[in-house]
Amino acid sequence: EMYRRMKExxxxxxxxAGPCESVREAWGLGPDEEVDWLLGVVNCSExxxxxxxEGRERVYLLIVNTPDECVVGGQRGAVEAxxxxxGCQLFSVExxxxxxxxxxxxVEHEYHDLHFFEVTPPEGVRxxxxxxxxxxxxxxxxxxxSIVSNALHGLNYPKEIQSAYEDGARIFLEMGPGATCTxxxxxxxxxxxxx
Numbered sequence: 001e002m003y004r005r006m007k008e009x010x011x012x013x014x015x016x017a018g019p020c021e022s023v024r025e026a027w028g029l030g031p032d033e034e035v036d037w038l039l040g041v042v043n044c045s046e047x048x049x050x051x052x053x054e055g056r057e058r059v060y061l062l063i064v065n066t067p068d069e070c071v072v073g074g075q076r077g078a079v080e081a082x083x084x085x086x087g088c089q090l091f092s093v094e095x096x097x098x099x100x101x102x103x104x105x106x107v108e109h110e111y112h113d114l115h116f117f118e119v120t121p122p123e124g125v126r127x128x129x130x131x132x133x134x135x136x137x138x139x140x141x142x143x144x145x146s147i148v149s150n151a152l153h154g155l156n157y158p159k160e161i162q163s164a165y166e167d168g169a170r171i172f173l174e175m176g177p178g179a180t181c182t183x184x185x186x187x188x189x190x191x192x193x194x195x
Contacts, residue, residue, distance in 0.1 A: 039073035
């Protein structure tokens with residue numbers, strides 16, 4: 001059903017990818033102005049990125065991966081200027097959509113509707129929000145809202161992992177390829193006991 005909704009909609013072909021119409025609307029660009037979006041990982045702390053971001057336009061902190069690694073994105077020149085001011089490295093990531101910041105606001109309702117599905121949470125399972133960085137009660141609406149919040153306001157993986165750890169989680173299973181989250185959890189929890 002989600003795939004059908006994606007095929008029928010324009011979120012991942014025109015709005016958040018391709019010509020990035022959502023970004024165009026958010027930035028007030030004219031029809032002939034191109035969206036030149038750059039996104040990448042920087043080896044810099046959240047506090048430092050937020051400090052240097054102050055007063056800048058069209059560049060965003062998208063994701064906090066670890067205490068010393070973040071994902072930033074925005075207009076190419078603004079991102080390059082931010083990285084230069086930070087004095088760090090940018091590891092560019094290609095082929096991703098323009099989410100985790102305010103440029104997704106023009107398609108907020110469409111994004112919500114794409115992720116609105118009936119949920120039946122099993123008993124005894126706790127769900128965490130990457131944006132809130134804490135557990136939340138899972139309902140049909142709260143699940144869609146959590147996903148939309150991630151798209152509009154970004155993710156803070158250290159807050160989420162630390163919250164789960166404080167709630168008693170000690171075993172973390174990575175379902176995706178590449179062990180990226182495993183690496184990040186190691187940097188977040190450091191010497192504390194976990195698997």
